Each structure stands twice: as C-alpha cells, then as structure tokens.
Amino acid sequence: MLVVRAGEGMAVVRDTGRAGRSVLSAALLTVGGWVLRVVGFGCAVVGFARWKSAFRTGPYVEHPAWWQTYVLFPLLLAGGGLLFLLGQQAGVQGRRRRAAPVRAAELAAGSFVLYLRSFEDDRRRAGLEESRVRGIGSVFSFLYVSGLTEEEQLTRVLAPVAPVVAVGEPGERLPLAGARRFYLPLDDWQGTVSQLMGRARLVVLTAGLTAGVLWEIGEAARKLPPERLVVLVPMGPGEYDTFRDRARAAMPGRPDGTPYLELPDWPPERTGEPVQETVFKGAIWYGTGGEPHFVGLAASGRRPPPLRSRVRAHLEGGLRPVIDRARPGRHR
Template identity: 40%
Template sequence: MDLSPVSVLRMVLISAVAMLALTGLSERRVRQQLLGLLFQTVYPLLLLGLMIAIPWLGDREFPQWWQQWWIYVVPLATLLGGMALWLPQQGARLSWSGYWEFREPEPAPATGAGGLTRPRQTRLRVLGLLVVLAGLAAATVPLLVQQRPDLTPDWVEPNGFLIGVTGMFVILYGGRVLRLARTRQARELLSSPMRDDGWLGSVLWVAAWLCCLVGLLLTLGGLSVMMKPVGRAWWETFVALSVMILGGFVFTQGRRTFLRARRHRARLIASHRHLNAGSFVLYLRSFEADERQKALHEVPLPGMQGGLLGFVLSGRSAEEHIADVLAPVGPLVAVGAPGERLPHVGAVRMYLPSSSDEAWQEPVRRLMQRSRLTMLTLGSSEGTMWELAEAMRTLPPHRLILFVPAMDRAEYQRISQESPRLPAAPTWLASYRREALQAVITFAEDWTPTLTHVMETRGNPRWNLFTALVLALKPAFATLESYEKRTGRLSG
C-alpha cells in the first residue's frame, strides 16, 4: 500500500469530495446528522493526523520551507489540537438538532410593537462569507497550476483537479450558510437590544480575544522553556512555571470576559404578548438559580483529564448549554429578575410588572399554557412552589420537564411533600455538588415520573452539560414529537 504524502493527500481529497457530495445531496435532517458524525469522528482525526504529520514530514519533504517556518509549528499545532477538541462539540449539536423533526410554528410578523426586530444572524453570515472565500481560493488552484506551476509544491500539481472540485463544493456550502442566515430569523423571537451600551459588548469581545491570545502565548512560552534540553537553571524552571500559571489565569479571564460581552449584547422581549403560542420554550426557576448558572460551566470530569479539557473546551454558561439542548423544540424564554442591571445569557429575558406580589402569576400562567415546553428548576421558595403546582395542574405531562439543582435530600423531600407526583429522593443528592444540575425529571402520559442522574460519569463520560442533557432529555423529546405528530398541536 502506497503511504507516500502525495497518495495520502489524494485519498483525503477524494474522501472530502465524496463526503461533501453525500451530505450536500441529502435533506436537512440527514445532512445535519452526517455533518455531526463527521465533526465528531473523521475531521478531528484528520486534524490530529495533520498536527503530527507537519513536524514529521516538514523537514523531510519540504526542507526549504521548514527552515523558514518551523518556529510557527507549535502555535499551529496548538490551533489544530484546539479545533480537534472543539469540533466534536459542534458535531454533537448538529446531530442533536438533525435528529428531531418538530413542526415549525407559524412565522410571526417581521416587526412588532415598539420597533422590535429579529436579531441579525451576523455570525452565520461571516461564516458563510469565509467558507465562500475558502472555496474560491481552492477553486483557483487548477488555474494556478496551469499558469504558474513553478509557484506550487510538487504535490499540488497532480491533485489540482480534486482541489478545484472540492473548492466548488465548499462554495456551494458557503451559499447554503448565507441562505440559512437569511431564513433562520423565522425561528428567532421578536426582540430588541437589552441595553443602550451594547457597543461595550463588542469592546469586551475584542478584549477577551486579546486575553486568550496573551494567555496562550504565555503558556506556550513557559512550555518552550520547560522543554529546553538539560542544563536549565533552577530559576528558569521557576519562572517558566510561573509564566505558565499566569497564562492559564489570563486565558480563563478572557473566557469570562467573553461571557460578560455576551451579557452586554443580550436582547429583550418587551412583553409576553409578543410570543406566539407554540413558538418558545419557557424556563422557570428561582432568581437565586441564576447565580449558580451564570458562571462558565466547567467540564465535570475529575483530575488532570478534566483540567486539560476544561482549559480548552469550557466557554459557555450552564444556562447557555440548556438553551442549546432545547433549541430543536424552540428558543428558550425566561422571566428576568426585577431590577437586574445585566441580564444573564442563554434564555431571552422578559420582565413582568412588580406592582404587587401576585402581579406576575397571571402572565406566568399564560406563558405556561402557550409554551411548547416548560422547564422548571426545583426550589423551595414560595414562588417556585406555586409555579410547580400550577404547571402540574394546567400542563399535560409531556410538556413539563423538571431540573433538580444542587440541593440536599431534606430540601427535596420538603418539595415532594407538596408535590406527590415527584419520585423519591435519590441517595446521591447533595447541596455541595459543583454541578449546576444534578438530575432531570420527566413524566409519562400517566404522570409516572422518571429521574435521570445528569452528571453521572461511570461508564459513559459526559463532556459537558449539553451532552449530559442530550442523554437525559432524549425520551422526553421523543414523547413530545410523537404527541405533536399525532395531534398537530404545538401548545397546551
């Protein structure tokens, strides 16, 4: 078997063209599942193989390039390794969204009262433009080989046609992404910017990128000193370790700054009356739960493995993971805490009148009845207990899912005394756990409860809260999808 670099590259290009063609000719659900599978398996392996092959083949096959560019191998390898760890998460989201076939609600008007507008899909547009530009660059390779063969490496000329065909498929995908950026707004909620200083979110976004870049440079600089051959002075080791620790701290602060930037750019629903029935998922919880779910959600794996993965993968709050996993059903909507200066991200906030203690109850009751799905985080506060009783009284069982946060068995038993439909308290409940959510409770059509431990890692590692909730919510989503197909109802 010929394993020369040219043969391996040709096989990779042929496989890439075949996979792009297969996914491009498939319908949306199948395409998302195929791309999700590729993101979780094939592409990370290719990136890891490329990361290993660059230093191994560079000096042997391209010595004239290697002597000039070898100093950039470590940053490039770090980037490739980070992408290899990031792609499986995106693949899991694609596969999860493509797995379900929930019927789309009727589209709302493009604008509403008070000048409400739909959020622009800026990131999708930028991604589409970048994909189109990459495709154009690849599509011009055959012409470049024909006109100036002296400017291209030896392995490009025999593979120019495949590279050009791949570029054409990439251009088509860029066009799909741009069309998606225009049509995806039909599923978004009517909303407006939450704050007048939204521009500060853009400034913080740039600052966060700079912090992450500086943190990576400090860490890699310290690592390069630690990898120095024998003869290193003791103080060099001390300085290198200190610089690496400082780099990790700066990188973490950059990730937290990203989260704060998203909070500054959060959007607002002016009134619950602007929400169409069946067009949203309602998220109920005590306002104290916001404090537990506002921080970055770290990877739950223990020890060194969890620390290394957390350094690369953590970047979203627990509520953002919840919103991601519920996206196939609809956008997540929550009532914001009265008087909060900076809303949390994940669910789109709305604010209810606070003129009296009971003023919020009627709007919440209407939101429950009009929601496609209601998620409630258990708590022993008076307001949360009222929401739980009202949800069980007015909602069918397949439209209610309960989250169990970090609480001890005694608090859970106090709640279950008021709600006898809850399952018995498990032995592993504890208030000191670091997880934002400990369990999920779903109900069968006869209100038979099922309690699933969310962050259990024995036998099946959960990389983050999203992948944990995917496994816990799959039966509830299947029941909801079957009910909607049978009845045609999107709410109630």
Template identity: 30%
Template sequence: MSTLGWIALTLGSALLGVHYGIAPVWAAWGQLAAGVVLVVAGVWSVLRGRQHLTPVLTGLQGLPADERIVLFLRSFKDDDGFSQVAALRWFRLLFTSMLPTPAHLRTEEDQVARAVAPFGRMVALGRPSDRLPRLGAERSYASDATWQAEVLAALDHAALVLLVTGAGRSLAWEVDQVVGRDEPARLVLLVSRDRRQYEHFREALGDHFPNGLPHYPPARVRHRLLRGRYVRAAIWFDGDWTPHWEMLDGRFPLIGLARRTQRALPRALQEVYRRAGVPARVPRTTPRPWAVKLSVPLLAAFWLGPLVWSVVAIGALGGRSHAPAGGFSPSLAPPSGDLPAAGHNTVLDLLLTGWPLWLWAAVVAAFAYRTWRGGPYAVTVARLQGVAFPVFLLALVVSLALSPQGWLMFLPLAGLALVMAHQGLYWLFSLGLVLLVLGVVGMPVATTLLIRRDVREWIDSRL
C-alpha cells in the same frame, strides 16, 4: 469585550502550554501565574461580552401567539448555579492545562436552552436585581404586580415547561399553575444542585402532583463520576402524572464534560421528544464564514508545506541525478549517498518508505477537516499555534544572535540551495520560498481570522 477575551484566552493558554526546561524557577512560576490570570480574565471578558450582547424581551405577554417557546421556571436562588461554566473549574487546570474552547464557556442554563431548542426558544423572567441578563434563556423583567400575568401568558402557549426543583413561595405558585392545567406531557422537572434541595422541594410541593414525586435514588459511583456540573436529573410524566426519574449522566469520565448537560438531557427525555414529534437537535443553518475558508488552507500550508516540498525536491533532484555527468560540475555535486541511486523511482521510494510522513499528512488532514467543520478543540489549537509559532521564531532568532555557532545548522540547507542553483532548479527554490512565507505569515493570519466575531458565532451555532 468578547474579542479581547478570546485574545487573552489564547495568550494565556499558550503560556500555560509552553514550558522551557532551562528557564529559572522564578520565570516558570511567573509564566504560570500570568497564564492563569490571562485565562481567568479572558473567560470573564468573553462571558461579560456575551451578556452585553444578549437581547432582553419587552414582555412574555407580547410574544407572538404562533411562536413555539419553552418556559423556564426556577427560583432566583438557582441563577448562580445555572451560570456555571466548565472553563473555571479547578480540575480543568489540572487535567487539560486550561485550554478553554467555546464549548467550555457554555453556562448550564445555556446548555439546557440548546438541548430543548427543538421545542422553541427558551424564555424566562429575570431577577429584577440583575445588572445584565444571564446567559441561556431570553429574559423579560417584570414588576411584583405584573410577573404572575407574564407567567400565565407564557404558560398558555408554551410547547414545553421546564421547572427547576428549588424553593420559594413564587415557585409554589408556579407549580400550582402548571399542575392545574393538567398537561403532564408538557412538563419536565429539572433536579439541580444536590439531594438536599430536591428532597426539600419534594416534601414541600410533592403532594401537588397527582401521583407524587420519586425519591432521590442512592448515590452510585457511576453517578458521582459522570454527573453534570449543576443539573443532576430530569423527571418527565406520563399522561396520568406517573413520574419517571432520569439521571443526566455522561458516558465517559472527564470526556464531554463541557457539554454534558446539553447532550444528556435529550437522551434522558427521548420519550418527551418523541411524543412532541420534534427532533433531538435543531438543524444547523449558519453558513461557514469566508474567514474559515481562508484560514484552513493557511493552516494546511504551514503543516504540509515542508512535506510537499520534500517530495517535489527528492523527485526533481533524483531525476537530475540521472542526467549525464556534464549536466553540472562534479566538484559541486553532492556525495553519492545524498541523492538516490540512479535507476530508482525516488518518489515511489518515498511513498513506500516514508510512511511516517504520510501518517503526519493524515493527521494534518483530519485537523484541517475538524477546523473546517467548526470543531471547538481544533479551532482552539489553531489559535494557539498562531500565537505560539511567532513566539518560537522570535526565541530562535534571539538564540541564534546570542550563539553564532547555531547558524551552522543551516549549512545543509545552504548546500542544497547550491545544488538546486547549479542544476537550474530555480522553480524549486521559489516553491520552497513561497511555502516558507505561507508558513511564517499564514499562522498569525489564520489566528486573526479565527478570532473574528462571525467565526465565533458560527462555531457557537454548531455546539
């Protein structure tokens, strides 16, 4: 399901990103509708596939005593909010043409789990009615008779306790147990949803905390623009239970929204990380798959192949143009303006005057580097290119079949091939043919490689 979901996401994003000005209105609307349906279906399939792959704990009491864990306590009513993903937000369709990357398929709870990963893996009790486990904390499912014992066992050796400010009798009991242990340095409150939910929690349970809880601060324009999707703030405590309110705001509007909670939480809890002596991020240990190592050269060959061949061709043809007139038939020689004048270093001239080409080479190099490093946007764009390019070739072939005069644009290339043949530059023609094949075949192959499960897991580990 996850693989099929990414295929649907890639096809849908390609449909949303390619527009044909000459297409009928009904065709354009049909393409838009098909793209949206494929993207939404792809997101659902990826998330559902990940739920099927999520392990379920046999119990919190059976966790190894020496394992560091983070206990995630919340009301089951908050599960839907913590399951939100950025890819299904309506304004992403407006601002980014629905180009979902792996980062945009991270749930709020998953982002929280990644943010606190230096403290240990995040565990929680699951709602008994769940058909599949939620994405984020690893869940154990307990009965009404055993759930309290499960929570107490996890509290005994949790390195950090995250408690979401919600409502419910079960949550009130959990607050009593956490505060009763008198270890404020291990507790962080997550303020979710809105002001109303927090104020209800504060009125109902605020007096359980020795120094109370702060009021929800007045809403500011900055907070409205930079706030996260569901988790709004965090509260941490000093040793005497003095609370500290930290808003989980991003740094720029609409930038980094996909992982805003994951990035904002460590910034807000710097003192908590420092006191515990843990880093702000877990080191990356997943090795780079061979599919990525192969796909990056294929992508580079597609985008840099014409540039490399042009430089080699200009140098080779320029060198041959300096040969005696008997080197090839004057009747087949190109006009004097088509080749560089004798006595000039044609490659050096290209280096000096062809700066747009080298700027393009720098852009391609940066793109290849980001793909090599597992950048979610770069990998997503590479997937889209691998789908869009064969479609473009097919449309070009159909267009040429319907308009034979379109083949005239290939006459300059045919003339260049004749020049190379008469000058004996068969190796240059072979090089161009190899680069052409790499470009045409390499893009779809690279896309197939980048959708592999080991590649997805490697990218996921780097988010």
C-alpha cells in the same frame, strides 16, 4: 440609567445609559475575549513546554536557570490560564450586552420553552461551567471549561425544541446570558406566568424551596398536561424530599385527594457506575400517560468526552426522550 415601564401586565426594561453603545461594547468584549484566550493559550503552552523540558536529562541538554524553571515558566503557565479564563468571562459579558429583552405579546403559542427558577438559582447558573479534570489533565484544566455559562448550556440542550425565555430579575442591569428575559412587576407576575405556561411548547422548572417556585409547580400541575413539564433537580435526596413534600402541599388535588402531578421517589443508586459531580443531580419528565421518569444525572454509564461540556452531555442524555418528543414536527 435603568428605566422600568409597566405595560400589558409586565415591565419593559430599557437601559438608557447603554442606548447606542451596547453593540459596540459587546463587539469589543467579544473580540477582546478571543484575543485574551489566544494569548493565554499560547503563554500556557510555552510555559508548560519549557518547564517540562527543564527536567530532561542527557549529555547535550542545556538546562535553564533555576529562576526560569521554578518562577518564570510556572508563572507563564498560571498567567496563561488566567488570561484564558478572563477571555471567556469577557465573552460572557459580550453576550449579555447583545441580549435583548422580549415581550410576552411577541411569544406565539408553541414557539418557546418557558424556563422557571428562583432568582437565587440565576446567580448559581450565571458562572462558567466548572472544570473537574483530575490528574495530569488538570494542568490545562482551564481548557476544559466550555466558555458558556451553566444556563447557556441548558438553553443549548433545549434549542431543538424552541428558543428559551425566562422571567428576568427586576432591577438587573443586564440580562444574563442564556434564556431571553422578559420583565414583570413584583406585585403582578403570577397571571402572566400562568398564561405563558399554557402557551409554551415545554415548561422547564428548576426545583427549589422558595414560595415562587412552589407556586409555579402547583400552577404547572393545574395548567399543563404532564408531558409538557420537565423538573430539573439541583439538590441531593434529602432536600429533594423536602421539596417534594412542600410541592405536594401546593398542588391542587383530585377528588380522591391525590395530587394532579406525581413527584417520584429519589431513584436507588446503581452500583458499579461512576458518580460524577454535576450541576443538576436529576431530571423528572413525564410520559404521555402522565407516568413520571426520574433520571439520575450524577451517575452515568460513561464519562463525556474530555473537551465536551459535562452539563450539556448529562442533560442531553437524560432529557433526550422528552426533547425528541417535543421538537417541532413531531406528533404531539
């Protein structure tokens, strides 16, 4: 049973049905996940090797029966891939059960990164990173999936700055894997989020068209020095223009009528560079003088290594200047 108790401007979530059992279930899911991955990998390798050897030619080659070549070995390959992916999903569920909610009172100033986004965006980032391998590598494309959710990839990129926290969706049975969650009442969340913005070492906001996200970027423009804000852009140019227009309307303005925070135009496409599918199309960060930098993440000079997460590689490359500047020990 899920119990939500209001206190100190927020709701504390306690799952009494899992009390005393979450550690055990997390351990079982984690161990079971690794077993499934090992078994799945072995089945896939054996299936592919036997299927490939069935087409060898030569006087001393013994060919397997047709049903082995066209049924058994492909099933081993496909079944192994499925077991591997199920093992990764089990690992995600284990990490969700190990995740403990945090309270705002525990968050000291400068000790955390505040991650803001819509709850719809949560559902998009909760899945495993997709594999986009092409050609012969696609046979083992399940191996190119990192085993981390897209949100976990983001929190790994931001980890050098500080641990990442986020508002949890009210009523969710388990926190999602990635940022640590804290919970707020539905009718009184803006004050706490505004306070946390001022105390965060860095605020990372995913652009969106919901009323909550538009309020958050307006409040960030009012509350923060621009260099402490990063805006992730998960949409294309057309939807970004709509977001920019609505965000400008939500922002407080200077006496001359200009907004406190500048959202730049979509950068022109660079010719000759490969455009890659990616979760986040771009990212906006600000210099110490408030000047915006829009970094395109869908086009990069070279592809990440085959077994490296694309989400993580693109974000690390695009956000390296602001992460280096915000990490502890750097002059701010």
